[in-house]
Each structure stands twice: as C-alpha cells, then as structure tokens.
Amino acid sequence: MAAARLGYRCHILTREQDSPAAQVSHGVTISDYTDPVSLRAFADAVDVISFEFENVSAEGLDLLASLKPVRPSPAILRVSQDRIVEKSFINGRGVRTAPWRPVGSFAELEAAASALGLPAVLKTTLEGYDGKGQAILRGVDDLAPAFERLTPKPLILEGFINYAMEISVIVGRGEDGSFSAFDTVENRHRNHILDVTLAPARVPVSVSDAAQGIAREIAVGLDLIGLLAVEMFVDADGRVLVNEIAPRPHNSGHWTIDACPMSQFELHIRAIAGLPLPPATRHADAVMKNLVGPEEAALWPRVLATPGFIPHLYGKREARPGRKMGHVTRLFPKGSLPGEFGVTDALGFLGERG
Numbered sequence: 001m002a003a004a005r006l007g008y009r010c011h012i013l014t015r016e017q018d019s020p021a022a023q024v025s026h027g028v029t030i031s032d033y034t035d036p037v038s039l040r041a042f043a044d045a046v047d048v049i050s051f052e053f054e055n056v057s058a059e060g061l062d063l064l065a066s067l068k069p070v071r072p073s074p075a076i077l078r079v080s081q082d083r084i085v086e087k088s089f090i091n092g093r094g095v096r097t098a099p100w101r102p103v104g105s106f107a108e109l110e111a112a113a114s115a116l117g118l119p120a121v122l123k124t125t126l127e128g129y130d131g132k133g134q135a136i137l138r139g140v141d142d143l144a145p146a147f148e149r150l151t152p153k154p155l156i157l158e159g160f161i162n163y164a165m166e167i168s169v170i171v172g173r174g175e176d177g178s179f180s181a182f183d184t185v186e187n188r189h190r191n192h193i194l195d196v197t198l199a200p201a202r203v204p205v206s207v208s209d210a211a212q213g214i215a216r217e218i219a220v221g222l223d224l225i226g227l228l229a230v231e232m233f234v235d236a237d238g239r240v241l242v243n244e245i246a247p248r249p250h251n252s253g254h255w256t257i258d259a260c261p262m263s264q265f266e267l268h269i270r271a272i273a274g275l276p277l278p279p280a281t282r283h284a285d286a287v288m289k290n291l292v293g294p295e296e297a298a299l300w301p302r303v304l305a306t307p308g309f310i311p312h313l314y315g316k317r318e319a320r321p322g323r324k325m326g327h328v329t330r331l332f333p334k335g336s337l338p339g340e341f342g343v344t345d346a347l348g349f350l351g352e353r354g
C-alpha cells in the first residue's frame with residue numbers, strides 16, 4: 001500500500017492462495033520460493049525485488065538476483081536466517097550480543113551450559129521466530145527434554161539476559177549510503193510474541209543513542225540497501241546488546257504508519273526504489289498493541305467501537321493461536337507518552353490483558 005501511494009504497482013510472489021499482500025496488490029504469483037520457472041517469470045514481470053519474511057529460500061533469491069536487483073541482497077538474508085552466522089557477524093562488528101555457543105550434540109550442550117551457566121536459552125539456528133524453536137533451560141534437568149524437542153536441527157545456546165527492557169531501531173539505507181532511522185522504541189513480549197510497542201522508548205538519551213549507533217554500524221557492515229530492524233536488550237547496567245536482526249519492515253515499526261509522515265513501509269520502498277530518504281520523523285508518540293490469535297482477533301468489534309483506537313486488520317483467513325491478525329495504534333501528542341498507568345489506561349480493555 002505504501003508502494004501504491006508512491007505510484008508503483010506491486011507484484012507479490014507467495015505460497016498462500018489468499019495472502020494479505022496479494023489482496024491489495026496489482027499482481028500475484030502463487031508459487032513456492034524455489035521453483036525456477038515461476039521465479040524466472042516473476043523476475044520478468046518486475047523491476048526490483050524485495051522480501052518481507054526471512055523464511056524464504058536464499059537460493060531462490062540468488063536466482064532472482066541474477067535476473068533483477070534484489071534488495072536487501074540474498075547475502076543479508078543469509079546472515080539473518082542463521083543465528084550463528086548472525087551473531088558471528090554482529091560480534092565481528094564489535095557489537096555485543098548474549099554470550100553464545102553452537103550446539104551440535106548433547107555433549108556440546110552440556111559443555112555450553114556449564115560454560116554459560118543457567119538459566120540459558122536453547123534455540124534452533126534456523127527458522128526460529130516469535131519464540132518458535134526455543135526453550136529456556138532453568139536447571140540441568142531441562143537439558144535433555146529441550147535437546148530432544150529441538151534436535152536434529154542445528155542449535156545455539158545463549159546465556160539468559162536478565163534485561164531491563166527490550167528495544168528496537170528500524171533503519172533504512174539507500175544505494176548511495178544515505179540513512180534514515182526511526183526513533184528507538186520499547187517492545188514488550190507475551191509468550192515470546194511482540195505484544196506492545198511504545199514509541200519512543202522511555203530510556204536515557206545515552207541508551208537510545210547507543211541503540212541508534214549499533215543499528216547504523218550493522219547496516220553499514222551489511223552494506224544494506226533497504227530496511228533493517230535491530231532488536232536489542234538493555235541490561236540492568238544500561239548496556240545495549242543485540243538479540244537479532246531482520247532485514248525487512250518489522251512489527252515494532254507498525255506504529256510508524258499512523259505516527260510518522262513516512263512509515264517504515266514507505267522508507268523500505270524508497271530505499272529499494274532509489275528514491276530520496278527523508279529523515280524518519282515522528283509527529284506523535286504512539287502505543288501499538290498487537291491482536292494475536294483467535295482470542296484477540298475476537299476483540300475486533302470492541303476495537304472498532306473504541307474512540308482513539310486506530311485499527312489495522314491484515315485479512316488473514318484463519319486466526320491460529322499465536323498468529324498476528326492485526327494491531328491497534330493509539331497516538332499521543334509528541335512528548336506526552338504517558339507513564340505505566342497511563343499506557344495501560346490508554347489501551348483500555350486491551351491493556352487489561354497485560
């Protein structure tokens with residue numbers, strides 16, 4: 001929709017028969033992500049290619065990149081797809097993450113757990129998101145069942161970060177190296193799934209600046225063209241550590257649709273289309289609440305009936321547990337994001353779900 005507003009026609013390649021993006025786009029190709037015949041026909045129909053989901057085929061993107069510009073590049077997708085490659089890259093840029101060890105066997109898990117200490121988080125290195133493919137290990141008895149459940153996938157053990165806050169920064173970068181970044185925001189999760197984003201994050205300027213610097217460092221290191229979200233932890237000492245990166249529009253940036261002259265989606269399109277990147281300014285403070293699963297999707301009539309709620313529903317056919325079905329944004333005059341009680345109050349019946 002952001003691309004359409006800039007005068008572009010979008011062509012969506014998706015595996016789904018009735019995908020939300022295809023519902024509002026000019027063209028659609030239903031295909032898996034690797035079929036060379038449909039990928040070639042798709043590339044033929046477009047001028048520039050991007051992706052909005054990391055679990056696409058990097059090999060499929062390589063084929064597309066041999067035919068048309070793919071932004072961000074398949075190499076960046078590969079970094080973000082594998083937690084070990086991702087963390088090695090981030091640490092290689094001098095940026096801190098949770099301490100981590102690769103885990104290829106149960107013996108390696110035992111060694112990693114004693115090196116990092118417990119609690120720790122065991123994750124699959126590939127195809128994990130929204131807490132899928134991970135387990136918290138609180139005591140030694142948790143090691144074997146978690147290993148059984150997640151293996152034979154390659155795994156990584158991360159030290160548990162007792163974070164004070166989770167934050168993120170979304171940065172756009174153009175072909176000419178120009179930059180534009182949204183303000184640092186605060187993210188709250190429920191069942192490992194993003195629940196609420198507060199814009200801006202209520203952190204000291206030093207923390208916010210550190211987060212912005214890290215996002216920029218990673219974007220430059222990746223030679224990014226497009227959009228990148230960097231998810232971070234702020235620990236008890238105010239240090240900023242990276243959790244993971246996503247080279248695409250991100251759920252923690254959905255508030256920008258309503259609170260900014262240029263949304264994250266527009267910034268993404270501008271960056272991949274070679275348009276100028278204006279500063280990613282905000283005209284309002286915002287609270288964004290996700291509507292997750294059948295339970296929260298069922299609140300839609302109440303959402304629509306609540307003054308001040310800006311409703312977004314994605315048009316997904318089926319509300320499965322844990323599936324993000326839509327979100328609600330509430331705006332505040334810039335500089336007046338309320339305190340804890342005010343945020344809950346502003347979310348009304350959605351805030352009670354806490």
Ligand code: AMP
Pocket residue numbers: 098121128129130131132158159160161162163166189192231243244
């Ligand atoms: P992820 O899929 O890696 O983004 O993890 C989902 C959520 O789990 C994060 O947003 C955190 O709330 C939590 N989490 C992940 N890794 C850690 C960690 N090393 N320490 C503490 N919490 C974590």
